[in-house]
Structures are given as structure tokens and as C-alpha cells.
Amino acid sequence: MNEKKILEPEGVESQNGDRVDEKKIIQLKNVAKSFDGEIVLDHINLDVHEKEFMTLLGPSGCGKSTTLRIIAGFETPDTGDVIFGDVRINNVPSHKRHVNTVFQKYALFPHLNVYENIAFALRLNKVKEDEIYRRVEEMLAMVNLKGFEKRDVNLLSGGQQQRVAIARALINKPKVLLLDEPLGALDLKLRKDMQNELKNMQRKTGITFIYVTHDQEEALSMSDTVVVMADGKIQQIGTPTDIYNEPENAFVADFIGESNIIDGVMLDDYKVKFSGQEFVCLDKGFDKNEAVDVVVRPEDVDVVDIEKGMLTGEVTSVTFKGVHYEIIVNINNFKWMIQSTDYVAPNQKIGIYIEPDAIHIMKKSEYSNMFGDYSSFSDELERLSDTTEEEE
Amino acid sequence: MKKKSLLKQAAAYPHIVWSILFIIAPLIFVAYYAFTDKNGSFTMDNIAQMAEPSYLEVFLRSLCFAFLATIICLIIAYPVAYFISKTNPKTQKILILLVTLPQWLNFLIRTYSWMALLEDTGIINSLLMKIGIDPVHMINTPFAVILGMVYNFLPYMIIPLHSVMSKIDPKLLEAASDLGCNPFKVMTRVVMPLSKSGIISGITMVFVPSISTFYISQKLGGGNFDLIGDTIERQFQTAYNYNLGAAMSFVLMILIIVSMAIMNKYSDEDGGVVV
Numbered sequence: 202m203n204e205k206k207i208l209e210p211e212g213v214e215s216q217n218g219d220r221v222d223e224k225k226i227i228q229l230k231n232v233a234k235s236f237d238g239e240i241v242l243d244h245i246n247l248d249v250h251e252k253e254f255m256t257l258l259g260p261s262g263c264g265k266s267t268t269l270r271i272i273a274g275f276e277t278p279d280t281g282d283v284i285f286g287d288v289r290i291n292n293v294p295s296h297k298r299h300v301n302t303v304f305q306k307y308a309l310f311p312h313l314n315v316y317e318n319i320a321f322a323l324r325l326n327k328v329k330e331d332e333i334y335r336r337v338e339e340m341l342a343m344v345n346l347k348g349f350e351k352r353d354v355n356l357l358s359g360g361q362q363q364r365v366a367i368a369r370a371l372i373n374k375p376k377v378l379l380l381d382e383p384l385g386a387l388d389l390k391l392r393k394d395m396q397n398e399l400k401n402m403q404r405k406t407g408i409t410f411i412y413v414t415h416d417q418e419e420a421l422s423m424s425d426t427v428v429v430m431a432d433g434k435i436q437q438i439g440t441p442t443d444i445y446n447e448p449e450n451a452f453v454a455d456f457i458g459e460s461n462i463i464d465g466v467m468l469d470d471y472k473v474k475f476s477g478q479e480f481v482c483l484d485k486g487f488d489k490n491e492a493v494d495v496v497v498r499p500e501d502v503d504v505v506d507i508e509k510g511m512l513t514g515e516v517t518s519v520t521f522k523g524v525h526y527e528i529i530v531n532i533n534n535f536k537w538m539i540q541s542t543d544y545v546a547p548n549q550k551i552g553i554y555i556e557p558d559a560i561h562i563m564k565k566s567e568y569s570n571m572f573g574d575y576s577s578f579s580d581e582l583e584r585l586s587d588t589t590e591e592e593e
Numbered sequence: 594m595k596k597k598s599l600l601k602q603a604a605a606y607p608h609i610v611w612s613i614l615f616i617i618a619p620l621i622f623v624a625y626y627a628f629t630d631k632n633g634s635f636t637m638d639n640i641a642q643m644a645e646p647s648y649l650e651v652f653l654r655s656l657c658f659a660f661l662a663t664i665i666c667l668i669i670a671y672p673v674a675y676f677i678s679k680t681n682p683k684t685q686k687i688l689i690l691l692v693t694l695p696q697w698l699n700f701l702i703r704t705y706s707w708m709a710l711l712e713d714t715g716i717i718n719s720l721l722m723k724i725g726i727d728p729v730h731m732i733n734t735p736f737a738v739i740l741g742m743v744y745n746f747l748p749y750m751i752i753p754l755h756s757v758m759s760k761i762d763p764k765l766l767e768a769a770s771d772l773g774c775n776p777f778k779v780m781t782r783v784v785m786p787l788s789k790s791g792i793i794s795g796i797t798m799v800f801v802p803s804i805s806t807f808y809i810s811q812k813l814g815g816g817n818f819d820l821i822g823d824t825i826e827r828q829f830q831t832a833y834n835y836n837l838g839a840a841m842s843f844v845l846m847i848l849i850i851v852s853m854a855i856m857n858k859y860s861d862e863d864g865g866v867v868v
């Protein structure tokens with residue numbers, strides 16, 4: 202289950218069957234960047250393929266926006282190469298690159314109306330007036346803004362401004378579209394709609410999208426490839442299912458969804474020991490008695506009677522979440538989160554059962570022991586930490 | 594409700610009083626003197642005198658000098674203001690302070706200093722001679738007068754431009770570049786239209802004092818280039834002809850209003866790029 206495959210760019214291709222034949226369109230090779238002595242990007246390598254929907258995902262300050270700005274040409278890397286097709290473009294200024302950007306707060310030109318904002322790139326290229334008209338109308342139709350030509354962009358709603366920004370960026374038919382948290386300022390309902398629309402647009406146009414977000418759900422539901430970043434490094438590159446099911450380290454496991462991350466020891470291939478018990482798992486290739494991080498997703502834990510449990514513990518809290526109950530259980534002084542459709546009472550002693558395929562083993566990393574215990578967990582804190590995520 | 598609105602009305606009184614005392618009343622005096630003779634009876638003679646060639650020449654020269662000074666200020670101030678607005682906020686404050694620093698010195702001292710610099714045996718020419726270049730005649734030329742205007746009024750161009758430019762979202766410049774603008778086009782397509790209001794107020798703030806300035810021309814032009822301001826001053830200070838002086842002020846005022854109206858109309862129609 203956990204074959205070695207991460208971080209090498211070729212890994213993406215082998216994981217990503219339908220993408221193997223697509224050509225690489227952008228390559229970052231050993232790219233590093235620091236601002237005022239602070240390392241923002243720590244020698245990253247990244248391949249982007251034609252027609253790919255790639256998401257750069259990570260908390261604020263992880264370097265994802267800087268990566269995007271380097272591709273757009275707004276920042277030059279300190280070291281390393283940026284390659285577009287077969288050409289090194291480190292020194293090509295942004296106005297000569299075949300990429301366009303949808304900015305976080307749209308950056309529409311306030312002195313131009315909707316039509317002129319979208320026509321901006323065409324006017325620069327001295328395109329004929331009737332051609333401009335045809336293409337702007339085509340774009341307006343695509344983003345559902347027909348009839349808005351003469352509107353003042355300052356008076357549009359957030360969602361409408363967003364659409365103008367997308368139309369403006371796509372009208373020049375870029376090879377790659379860069380999107381910097383484009384849905385960050387929209388409300389939840391609109392976000393969901395725009396996610397679908399963006400995904401459809403990407404499929405229809407066949408343009409490579411590189412999408413920056415800190416919202417893991419957005420990343421999982423839209424992308425072909427997710428790149429998880431933290432502390433200026435790429436933690437994992439993979440399909441959404443890979444990222445969720447086979448996190449590379451404790452950071453990825455914690456950042457994507459909920460997870461219990463427990464210290465364990467790999468006794469042998471397919472055999473791991475944690476919480477004082479031996480478990481059968483599907484992972485192999487570790488050293489004998491190697492210390493590892495064990496990930497168990499809350500929805501993969503079954504609540505059973507105490508005598509049938511592989512582990513037993515006492516319920517410390519139960520929260521009703523609609524679809525399921527969120528149960529915090531103290532097992533050997535480690536607080537597990539369990540999601541179950543069956544109700545259990547607080548202070549009740551329960552047993553838990555874990556299938557072999559629910560156990561995922563990760564090598565120890567710098568992020569071990571930082572995440573994965575729910576002893577200090579509260580919804581309120583979680584929400585607070587979500588809202589503090591802002592632009593970098 | 595009524596009480597509150599009364600209070601609000603009362604809050605406006607000081608301003609109304611101020612306006613009447615210091616704006617409306619002087620204007621009425623100017624108009625009164627302009628349209629009366631020495632005995633206080635109504636006459637158009639003062640205004641009619643303005644049509645004499647000697648006065649027309651003065652008006653035309655003032656208009657030309659002020660126009661040139663304003664254009665030169667704009668050309669110098671625009672890149673300077675843009676550069677300042679691109680530095681970090683702390684540096685911006687220091688640079689703006691430096692721009693206004695000469696204004697802390699008295700206007701007369703500044704103008705006398707330029708005399709010392711520009712004279713035939715002045716500082717600049719003696720430096721030129723030291724490095725073996727023939728001295729250049731600068732004092733008492735139109736060049737010296739316009740230089741004096743540009744020097745004195747440049748901060749009034751830089752400050753409104755800077756205050757508008759520093760509010761332009763840098764993301765807009767990135768967006769323009771992203772969509773294919775080279776640095777020059779970023780200026781003409783985005784920065785200039787968005788700094789239009791700064792350009793207009795800068796032009797106003799330089800053109801108005803330039804056209805009505807006095808003293809600069811007397812000192813740096815050697816009295817060879819009479820401007821309206823100097824002529825008006827003479828009527829009040831030397832000739833004691835208040836009526837003629839007021840008539841000139843009156844015509845000058847109308848000239849300024851017309852110039853501003855033309856400029857505003859032109860810049861509105863043209864999307865703001867005045868130059």
C-alpha cells in the first residue's frame with residue numbers, strides 16, 4: 202500500500218494513468234526563494250502537465266502563492282529553473298509569458314467597464330474591433346454575464362467580479378491559467394457553484410489550471426493532482442485519493458481531513474504494533490522494529506462491544522454532526538476521534554475494531570508527534586484556526 | 594430630530610462666517626473696485642483698458658509662462674511621484690518630507706538663492722569656468738523665470754500625484770503586466786487613467802499660483818518680463834490705482850476659471866491623459 206513514490210516527479214505520471222501521455226508544460230527545478238532572509242521556497246521540484254488541473258494546497262505561509270507568482274513572472278527565483286515547454290523562462294517578464302492569472306481579489310481595472318476589462322488583452326494586441334466584440338461576447342456567454350457589457354465593475358457582486366476576472370484571464374487563450382485563491386472571498390454556496398463551473402471550464406477549454414487554495418475540500422473535489430505544501434517544501438504530490446488514503450507524513454495526514462496519528466513500531470511486513478497491541482496491516486518495506494507513524498481515519502474505526510474490541514477506552518465526548526456522531530475516546534491516554542452513526546454515551550466504555558486496510562503506515566518525519574491527538578480538540582478552536590487562514 | 598438638525602446647522606455657522614468674511618467679501622470688493630472709478634461711480638473703463646496691447650502682452654506672457662511651468666512640473670513630478678509611491682511606507686513619508694522641505698524656507702530667500710546661483714558671475718557659472726566651459730547667460734531670461742516657478746511650485750504637483758498613486762492597488766499593475774502590458778503600457782493603460790484626479794489637482798495647484806505669481810519674474814527676470822501678478826502689485830503698491838489693479842485681478846480670475854473649465858472638460862472627454 203505504501204510503495205515509495207513520492208516527490209519524484211515521475212511518480213505523478215505513474216499514479217495518474219490518464220496523464221502519462223500528456224506533455225510537461227511547466228517544470229520547476231530546484232527552485233528556491235527567500236524574502237529578507239526568510240526561506241519561502243526551499244528547493245522545490247514540480248512538473249505540471251498539459252490539460253492538468255493542479256492544486257497547490259497548504260496553510261498560509263507555506264509558499265504556494267510564491268510558487269504561483271514565480272510561474273506568473275511576478276517573482277524571480279533565487280536559484281533553480283522555471284521551464285515552460287522546453288524554454289527556460291526565469292528572465293522572461295510576465296507580459297511575455299503565455300500564462301494568465303486570476304487574482305485573489307480579482308484586481309479588475311476600476312476605470313474600465315466589464316466589456317473593456319475583458320477586452321484589455323486583445324486591445325493590447327491591436328485585434329480588430331469586430332473580432333474583439335466576437336470574443337468578448339463568447340467569454341461573457343461562457344461566464345454567464347451576457348448583458349453586463351456596460352456595467353461598472355466596481356458595482357458588481359463578488360461572484361460577478363470573479364467571473365469577469367476569469368473571462369479577462371481566459372480571453373487570450375493562455376496555455377496555463379493561474380488561480381490564486383479565487384473563491385476565497387465568496388460565500389459557501391457560491392463557492393460550491395463556482396467550483397463546479399471552474400472544473401467544467403477547465404475540461405471544456407483544455408487549459409492547464411494551477412489553483413492555489415488552503416481549503417482541502419476544494420482541492421480534493423476539483424483537482425487531478427494535489428500538491429501539498431508546508432514550510433516552503435512540497436510534502437506530497439498525488440491524486441486526491443492518494444493524498445487522502447496514503448498521506449506521506451503526519452503533516453499531510455493531519456491537513457487533509459481528520460486523522461488519528463499514533464506512534465507505532467513496524468514489527469515485520471504487514472504487522473504493526475501500537476497502543477500496546479499488534480495489528481495486521483497492508484504495508485511493507487519498513488525496517489524491522491522501525492518506529493513509524495500510524496494513521497487511522499475516524500470514519501474507518503468501528504465501535505464494538507468492549508469484549509470484542511481490539512482496543513478499549515472511555516468515551517470523553519460525543520458531538521452530533523448530522524450525518525454521524527463525532528466521538529472522542531481515551532485509549533491508553535491517547536484521544537482518538539471516531540465518526541460513527543451509532544450513538545454512544547459519554548463515560549461509556551467501548552471497544553474499537555480496525556480493519557487492516559484502514560491502517561496506513563508512514564515513515565517518521567519532522568512533523569511526527571505534532572498532530573493527530575484530539576486531547577485539546579474543540580470545534581471552536583478548529584473554526585478559529587480556519588478563519589485565521591488568509592492570504593500570504 | 595429638530596434639535597439635532599438645529600445643532601448641525603449651528604455647526605456650519607463658523608464656516609459660513611469664515612466664507613463670507615474671507616472669500617465672498619473680498620470678491621465683492623474686487624468687483625466693486627474693478628467696475629468703479631476713483632470717485633466710486635460705475636465705469637467699464639478699467640476692464641476696457643485690459644484690451645490695450647501692453648496689457649494683452651502681459652496676460653499672454655503670464656499664460657505662456659504658467660502653461661510651460663505647469664507642463665514641466667508635470668513631466669518632472671510624474672515619475673518622481675511614481676517612484677516615491679513604489680517605496681515602502683516609511684521611506685514614502687521621508688521622501689515626501691524632503692519634497693516639501695524647501696517650502697520651509699521663506700519664498701523670498703529661495704528666490705534670492707536662485708539669483709545667486711544663476712547670475713553671470715554666480716555659483717553655476719563660476720563652476721563652469723573652473724572646469725573650462727564658457728559661462729552661460731541665465732539670469733534675466735525667460736528660462737530663469739520659468740525655472741523659478743517650477744522650483745517653487747513643484748511640490749504642489751508631486752503631492753497630489755503621490756497621494757493618488759500610492760492608493761493604486763499594486764495588484765492592478767501586476768494584472769496589467771499579466772495581460773501583456775510592457776512597463777510603458779502599464780503606465781499609459783493603467784497608472785495614468787487611475788491617477789487622473791491627481792493630475793488634474795496637480796495642474797490646478799501649479800497653474801493657478803504660476804499665472805498669478807509676482808516677484809519671481811522681477812528678481813529672476815530682471816524686470817524684463819512683466820507678469821500679471823507683478824503688474825497688479827504695482828497698481829496697489831506704487832501707482833495706488835486700486836481700480837485698475839482690481840480690474841486686472843478680476844480678469845485674471847476669469848482667465849483662471851476659463852482655463853480650469855477647459856481643462857476639466859478636455860480631460861473628462863479624453864479619458865484623463867492631459868499631456
